[in-house]
Amino acid sequence: MAFRFNFSIEENENYAPDTHDKIESQLGSPEHRQESTEGSRQAAGPAAGCSPRLATDKPQGETPSKKPFRLKAAKEHDIPEDINKVLENKVVEMVSGLYHVNMSVVEMTLLDGSRGEDIVSKSVSSHSDLIPGVYEGGLKIWECTFDLIDYFSETEMQFTNKTVLDLGCGAGLLGIVALRGKAEKVHFQDYNSTVIDEITLPNTVANCIDDGNGTGCGDDRKTSKPPSKKFKKTKRLPDLLTKCRFFSGEWSEVSQLLLNSNKPFSKYDLILTSETIYNPDYYSALHDTLSQLLDKKGHVYLASKAHYFGVGGGVHLFEKFIEERNVFRTNTVKIIDKGLKRFIIEMAFKNSS
Structure with a gap:
């Protein structure tokens, strides 16, 4: 199902929330996804701080050119005072019981390069879903994210009163699941500021405001009833959004921003991350980030493919x-x-109980 603000909706009668064909429009067929992963996983920088992405138009086995890697400064993204504008001109769909903006539509609106980091036009011109140090692929959703969501459902993972970080968040679906699970605080991080502004924040807003059926982010949406044709406009910040903070930038830079901020910060009970270990060059930065930001009794849940061909992770x-x-x-x-x-x-600290 999909709907555009302001405000139209299309109902997909064949939608099956427990299957992975829901993301094939973005990933391609399962066979194509596997071939792409095996033949064209690209390396970014030594500390890109984001989810891995495919460069599916590159010939198999092609080695990406080495460029000096620059750390991307961290930034906290404020939630706009008028949150209704966050969803303007967005097409919103539902998958696994979560609202998310249609990324293809977002890419089209960003294609002229007039806004933000100009990541879409650069991605198109380079025929790659990954440009080291420029675009780290957060405009796509990858299958291991849904593996982790399924695991949370199967195990009835408890998020109540937990502080949670969605690391390399992209669409932010993992953090939104935690928010729906009554987490105390949920923070989202992605390498690209454009991803936070155009994807993560709109997704979070869509799941936190009333869709006209009285459903909000904390409600159970396992229902066949379609969402309303338009979300109710709100004049105040929904309570759930007050639990959220949004960050862009490289992992180590975001860590330092959090640890050195004047704002109150407590380390995370849970850090959720999907497909962030594809390149061995990232491991040191990822390890340091986890060790710096995880509470001493906290846990990390990491989803990954067994091997990323062409990169080695x-x-x-x-x-x-x-x-x-x-x-x-x-x-x-x-x-x-x-x-x-x-x-x-x-993952957990060795010295934790």
Whole structure:
């Protein structure tokens, strides 16, 4: 289902919330996704701080050119006073019980390069979903995100009163699930500021304001009843949004912004991250970020493919890296053995109970 603000809706009668064909319009068929992953995963910088993305138009085996990597400064994104404007000219769909903006429409509106970081036109001109240090692919949703959402549902994961970070958030679906689960605070981080402004923040707003059926982010949407043709406009900030903060920039820069901020900050009970271990060059930055921001009794839930061909990263290499650092313990809590094997890993400090 999809609807445009202001305000139209299309109902997809064949929508099945428990299947992964819901994202094939963005990922391609399962066979194409696997081939793309195996042949064209690209390397970004040594600390890109974002989800990995495919460069599906590159020939298989092509090595990306090496460019000096510049750290991308961290920025906190304010929630606009008039949040109704956040959803203007957006087409909103529903997947896995969550509202999210149609990313293809967002890409079209950004294609002329007149706004923000000009990431879409640069991505198109380079025939790549990843431009190291420029665009880190957050305008797409990738399948391991849904693996993690499914795991939360299967295990009845408790988010109540937890502080949560959605690291490399892209669409922000993991953080939104935590928000729906009555988390105390949810923070979102993505490498690109455009992704936060055009995707993450609108998605969060869409899930926190009334859609005309009385449903909000904390409500159970497992219902066949379609959403209203228009969300109710609000004159005040929904209470759920007051729990959220949004950040863009490279991981280490965001960590320093949080740790050195004058605003109150408490370390996270849960850090959720999907497909952020595809490049071994990132492991040190990711490890440091997790160790700096995770509460001493906190847990990380990380979803990943077994191996990222063409770049060399993957679950086993990352676990070896973690073992050598001797700070965290890891536990494989779920294996999805369909196509290219995928894993969900739980991490915690070794000295935690």
